[in-house]
Amino acid sequence: MSIHPILSALRRHKTGTTLIALQIALTLAIVCNALFIIRTQFEQMGRPTGLDEHHLLMVATTQSGINSSTDAGKATLDASIKADLTALRQLPDVVDAYETHSLPLSGSPWGLGIRMVPSGSYGSHTTYFHADEHTLTTLGLRLVAGRNFRSDEIGEDDNFGVLQPAVIIVSMHLADNLFPHGDALGKQIYFTSATKPSTIVGIVERMQTSSVRSSTDNRTWDSTLVPMRLVTPSRYYVVRTKPGRLAAAMQSVPAALYAQDPQRVIPDGSEGDEVGVRSFAQIRAEAYQGDRTLAILMGVISSILLAVTGCGIAGLSSFWVGQRRRQIGVRRALGATRRDIIRYFLVENALISATGVIVGVLLAFGFSGWLMGQFELARLSPVYVLIGAVTLVLLSQGAALAPALRAARIAPVEAMRSS
Amino acid sequence: MLKYYLQLGLRRLRRNPVLTALMVMAIGFGVASSMTTYTVLRAMSGDPIPWKSDKLFFPQIDAWGPDSRRNGTEPRAAMTYVDAVSMMRDHRAHLQTALYPIAPTVHSDDATQKSRTAPGQAVYSEFFPMLDVPFLYGGGWTAADDEQHAKVAVITKSLNQRLFKGENSVGRSIQLDSHSYRVSGVLDDWHPQPKFYDLATTDAFGPADQVFLPFTTATDAQLATKSGFMCVQLPDPGYAAMLSSSCVWIGYMVELGSPSEVSAYRAYLDGYAHDQQASGRFGWAPNNRLSDLPAWLDFWQVVPSQTKISFVVALCLLLVCMVNTVGLLLAKFLRRSGEIGVRRALGASRLAIAAQFGVEAGTIGAAGGLFGLMLTWAGIQAMHGLLPRQIAALAHIDPLLLWQTLLLAVVATVLAGLYPIWRAMYVRPSLQLKED
Numbered sequence: 001m002s003i004h005p006i007l008s009a010l011r012r013h014k015t016g017t018t019l020i021a022l023q024i025a026l027t028l029a030i031v032c033n034a035l036f037i038i039r040t041q042f043e044q045m046g047r048p049t050g051l052d053e054h055h056l057l058m059v060a061t062t063q064s065g066i067n068s069s070t071d072a073g074k075a076t077l078d079a080s081i082k083a084d085l086t087a088l089r090q091l092p093d094v095v096d097a098y099e100t101h102s103l104p105l106s107g108s109p110w111g112l113g114i115r116m117v118p119s120g121s122y123g124s125h126t127t128y129f130h131a132d133e134h135t136l137t138t139l140g141l142r143l144v145a146g147r148n149f150r151s152d153e154i155g156e157d158d159n160f161g162v163l164q165p166a167v168i169i170v171s172m173h174l175a176d177n178l179f180p181h182g183d184a185l186g187k188q189i190y191f192t193s194a195t196k197p198s199t200i201v202g203i204v205e206r207m208q209t210s211s212v213r214s215s216t217d218n219r220t221w222d223s224t225l226v227p228m229r230l231v232t233p234s235r236y237y238v239v240r241t242k243p244g245r246l247a248a249a250m251q252s253v254p255a256a257l258y259a260q261d262p263q264r265v266i267p268d269g270s271e272g273d274e275v276g277v278r279s280f281a282q283i284r285a286e287a288y289q290g291d292r293t294l295a296i297l298m299g300v301i302s303s304i305l306l307a308v309t310g311c312g313i314a315g316l317s318s319f320w321v322g323q324r325r326r327q328i329g330v331r332r333a334l335g336a337t338r339r340d341i342i343r344y345f346l347v348e349n350a351l352i353s354a355t356g357v358i359v360g361v362l363l364a365f366g367f368s369g370w371l372m373g374q375f376e377l378a379r380l381s382p383v384y385v386l387i388g389a390v391t392l393v394l395l396s397q398g399a400a401l402a403p404a405l406r407a408a409r410i411a412p413v414e415a416m417r418s419s
Numbered sequence: 420m421l422k423y424y425l426q427l428g429l430r431r432l433r434r435n436p437v438l439t440a441l442m443v444m445a446i447g448f449g450v451a452s453s454m455t456t457y458t459v460l461r462a463m464s465g466d467p468i469p470w471k472s473d474k475l476f477f478p479q480i481d482a483w484g485p486d487s488r489r490n491g492t493e494p495r496a497a498m499t500y501v502d503a504v505s506m507m508r509d510h511r512a513h514l515q516t517a518l519y520p521i522a523p524t525v526h527s528d529d530a531t532q533k534s535r536t537a538p539g540q541a542v543y544s545e546f547f548p549m550l551d552v553p554f555l556y557g558g559g560w561t562a563a564d565d566e567q568h569a570k571v572a573v574i575t576k577s578l579n580q581r582l583f584k585g586e587n588s589v590g591r592s593i594q595l596d597s598h599s600y601r602v603s604g605v606l607d608d609w610h611p612q613p614k615f616y617d618l619a620t621t622d623a624f625g626p627a628d629q630v631f632l633p634f635t636t637a638t639d640a641q642l643a644t645k646s647g648f649m650c651v652q653l654p655d656p657g658y659a660a661m662l663s664s665s666c667v668w669i670g671y672m673v674e675l676g677s678p679s680e681v682s683a684y685r686a687y688l689d690g691y692a693h694d695q696q697a698s699g700r701f702g703w704a705p706n707n708r709l710s711d712l713p714a715w716l717d718f719w720q721v722v723p724s725q726t727k728i729s730f731v732v733a734l735c736l737l738l739v740c741m742v743n744t745v746g747l748l749l750a751k752f753l754r755r756s757g758e759i760g761v762r763r764a765l766g767a768s769r770l771a772i773a774a775q776f777g778v779e780a781g782t783i784g785a786a787g788g789l790f791g792l793m794l795t796w797a798g799i800q801a802m803h804g805l806l807p808r809q810i811a812a813l814a815h816i817d818p819l820l821l822w823q824t825l826l827l828a829v830v831a832t833v834l835a836g837l838y839p840i841w842r843a844m845y846v847r848p849s850l851q852l853k854e855d
Contacts, residue, residue, distance in 0.1 A: 022742055023742045064524030064596045065596055160656045161654065163653070192651075192653050264534070265534050266533075267535070273535070273536070274626070286807075290723055293806060294725040294728060297456070297805075298729075301729075305739055308445045308743055309739065311444070311445070312441065312747065315441050315747050316746050319750035319754065322754070371728065371731075375724040
């Protein structure tokens, strides 16, 4: 069957043809970008933090009325932290616990500059976490070189002044960043304003920083553990629970802390407060809420778009079938089979959608370029354009199928009827 | 005549139920997705204080020098304590305040109530008149209170409800951390969003502040900032060393009524930085900024790019729906070429044809709008489950949104109908009659 008569028929329906092609082009441009955005968001959300996340919870607590700038106040706070941790570690639901100011993905990143000599400019940066000898087991971080902190190495930090611990544990990403030859273990670095060096005694395989919005730079994995107890009224405890005891620990951990000090504050999430006791799953969900929402919206919009376009094509195709009843009758009377009629409409549709797809591919890359300029998105991968193109051709053929079948049922006698 | 066309249009809608339903659905979905994402966008990008956003300015002083500028040129947004206090002392604007976020613990006399942390701000007395903060009882403290480091506090209605059962608590005392403060005023509901006044250190959509203390009193009590604290050179241990350090953690806001005041204030900032350079504190030429509130919100990119992308893609969906509607309307109208031919032959003018089909398109648009309104409502309900609490609370349907949705639907459909109407107007009566 020759394409020529189809083309000349299409030329008589320029507007309708153009509209369908345009709609396919626009739909393709949007859908493949939306798919690509969804994929990017999922990639982002799926990145492991390096922690064994399933049995972790974090609880925020504040003790007021203690003047942490005096030695007596510091001693009180320090004793209170030790008592809290002892109480937490003794709970039947709990495996281990330690004190810090944040976790990967939990927000409020605290950062330091790093240099190799005690003066000059800072070549690198790191997000640091307060840690002690229980941190590795609590978080389930995998030590790939060196050793854990020893209990006699844990110092105190009142959040004022220069941070210069004698020993540190760094993420492998940071270690490779600082020492590209892979010999970071045992090397010394200087943190911001430090005059004493810090020696890398351990390297963990992977540890994400607390900031979520650092997806574009590669600082996302540059973490450091400092062997310091944070001696401040406001602090966080991170708790590893026994398997299956997370829900129970969400209750027993704050109860144990209140038993230590009834006057302390653990926000309960009411009256617009932040929530004080959060499982790591909650921390992760909050951290990626925006990405998840965007992915869902893109999914919903794409589905609507495909449905609207499919229905539109089906609607216009039926209109054309209706318009050409007489011609179809004539062709049937002249010996065309039903199959010929179906093929005619499907080939016609394929020609239109091919045109739409070609324009759509150009539009897709154009739209992607614009999005990149406006919103710092990555460049659209051609795979998604291909997926989009195939989807649209199939959708378009599917939409034209029902009207084509209806056309095939037109009896040759229709040719006799007027209009 | 219009009524007749309306009747015709309605009858027509029933005649071709499938095509009509397709168009109504397309318009409905297109409008609903645009309006749902627009509602979120509007909630996040609203002007928090529209009546004077062009009079509020946020100065930046470059206290860190060329090595630590953002993108090589931009000074830090937050200020050092030293600069903030000096500028408050100079008092060159009509109204001004330095501020930083605090989170004191509120103790209740009621033993059954647990202690809670109350988010708040350490501000100067001019904060309240500058932001037109509404008071339920009492008022802000005085400039003399600022100078004397008075132990006064302004609390919000919700905190007043919790501590004093909503009674007029002016003059009574509240316990914050280990200090007692006299309530000078109780705010009426006040939670501007985005929370523009402490953007320099805090997220734009945090919880509402519940307690306000004099800046001078707060630093006396050694209250630390609960938010952003950035240093190039870490200070010596202790609160006093932190205050005199080059760490930046304080926000600053001034009210300037006229362009001449703005340029005078710019000159003052440059003079101030020059003095610091002359005294050897800054080793670089002045590099200050003075942004009004809209520019400040823009600078902080208060609206996340994800929200903007969603809106743009939703608008694209509307565009496709309109293209779809053009095709379907064309099919619907041209199917009735015969009818048009008869009407034209009987003397109907082209304008009359245009009116008839325009009314029909408008009817479809209105139906699409109603459908879209239902979908928008569902969409916004769904968004509440997807958005952070603070933002979800802002995204809601109001009468304005209702009208905007309907209007958008009708305008979109009539725009989509322009070409089909034009084609219907130019149907040649003779040709149609001959064919029939």
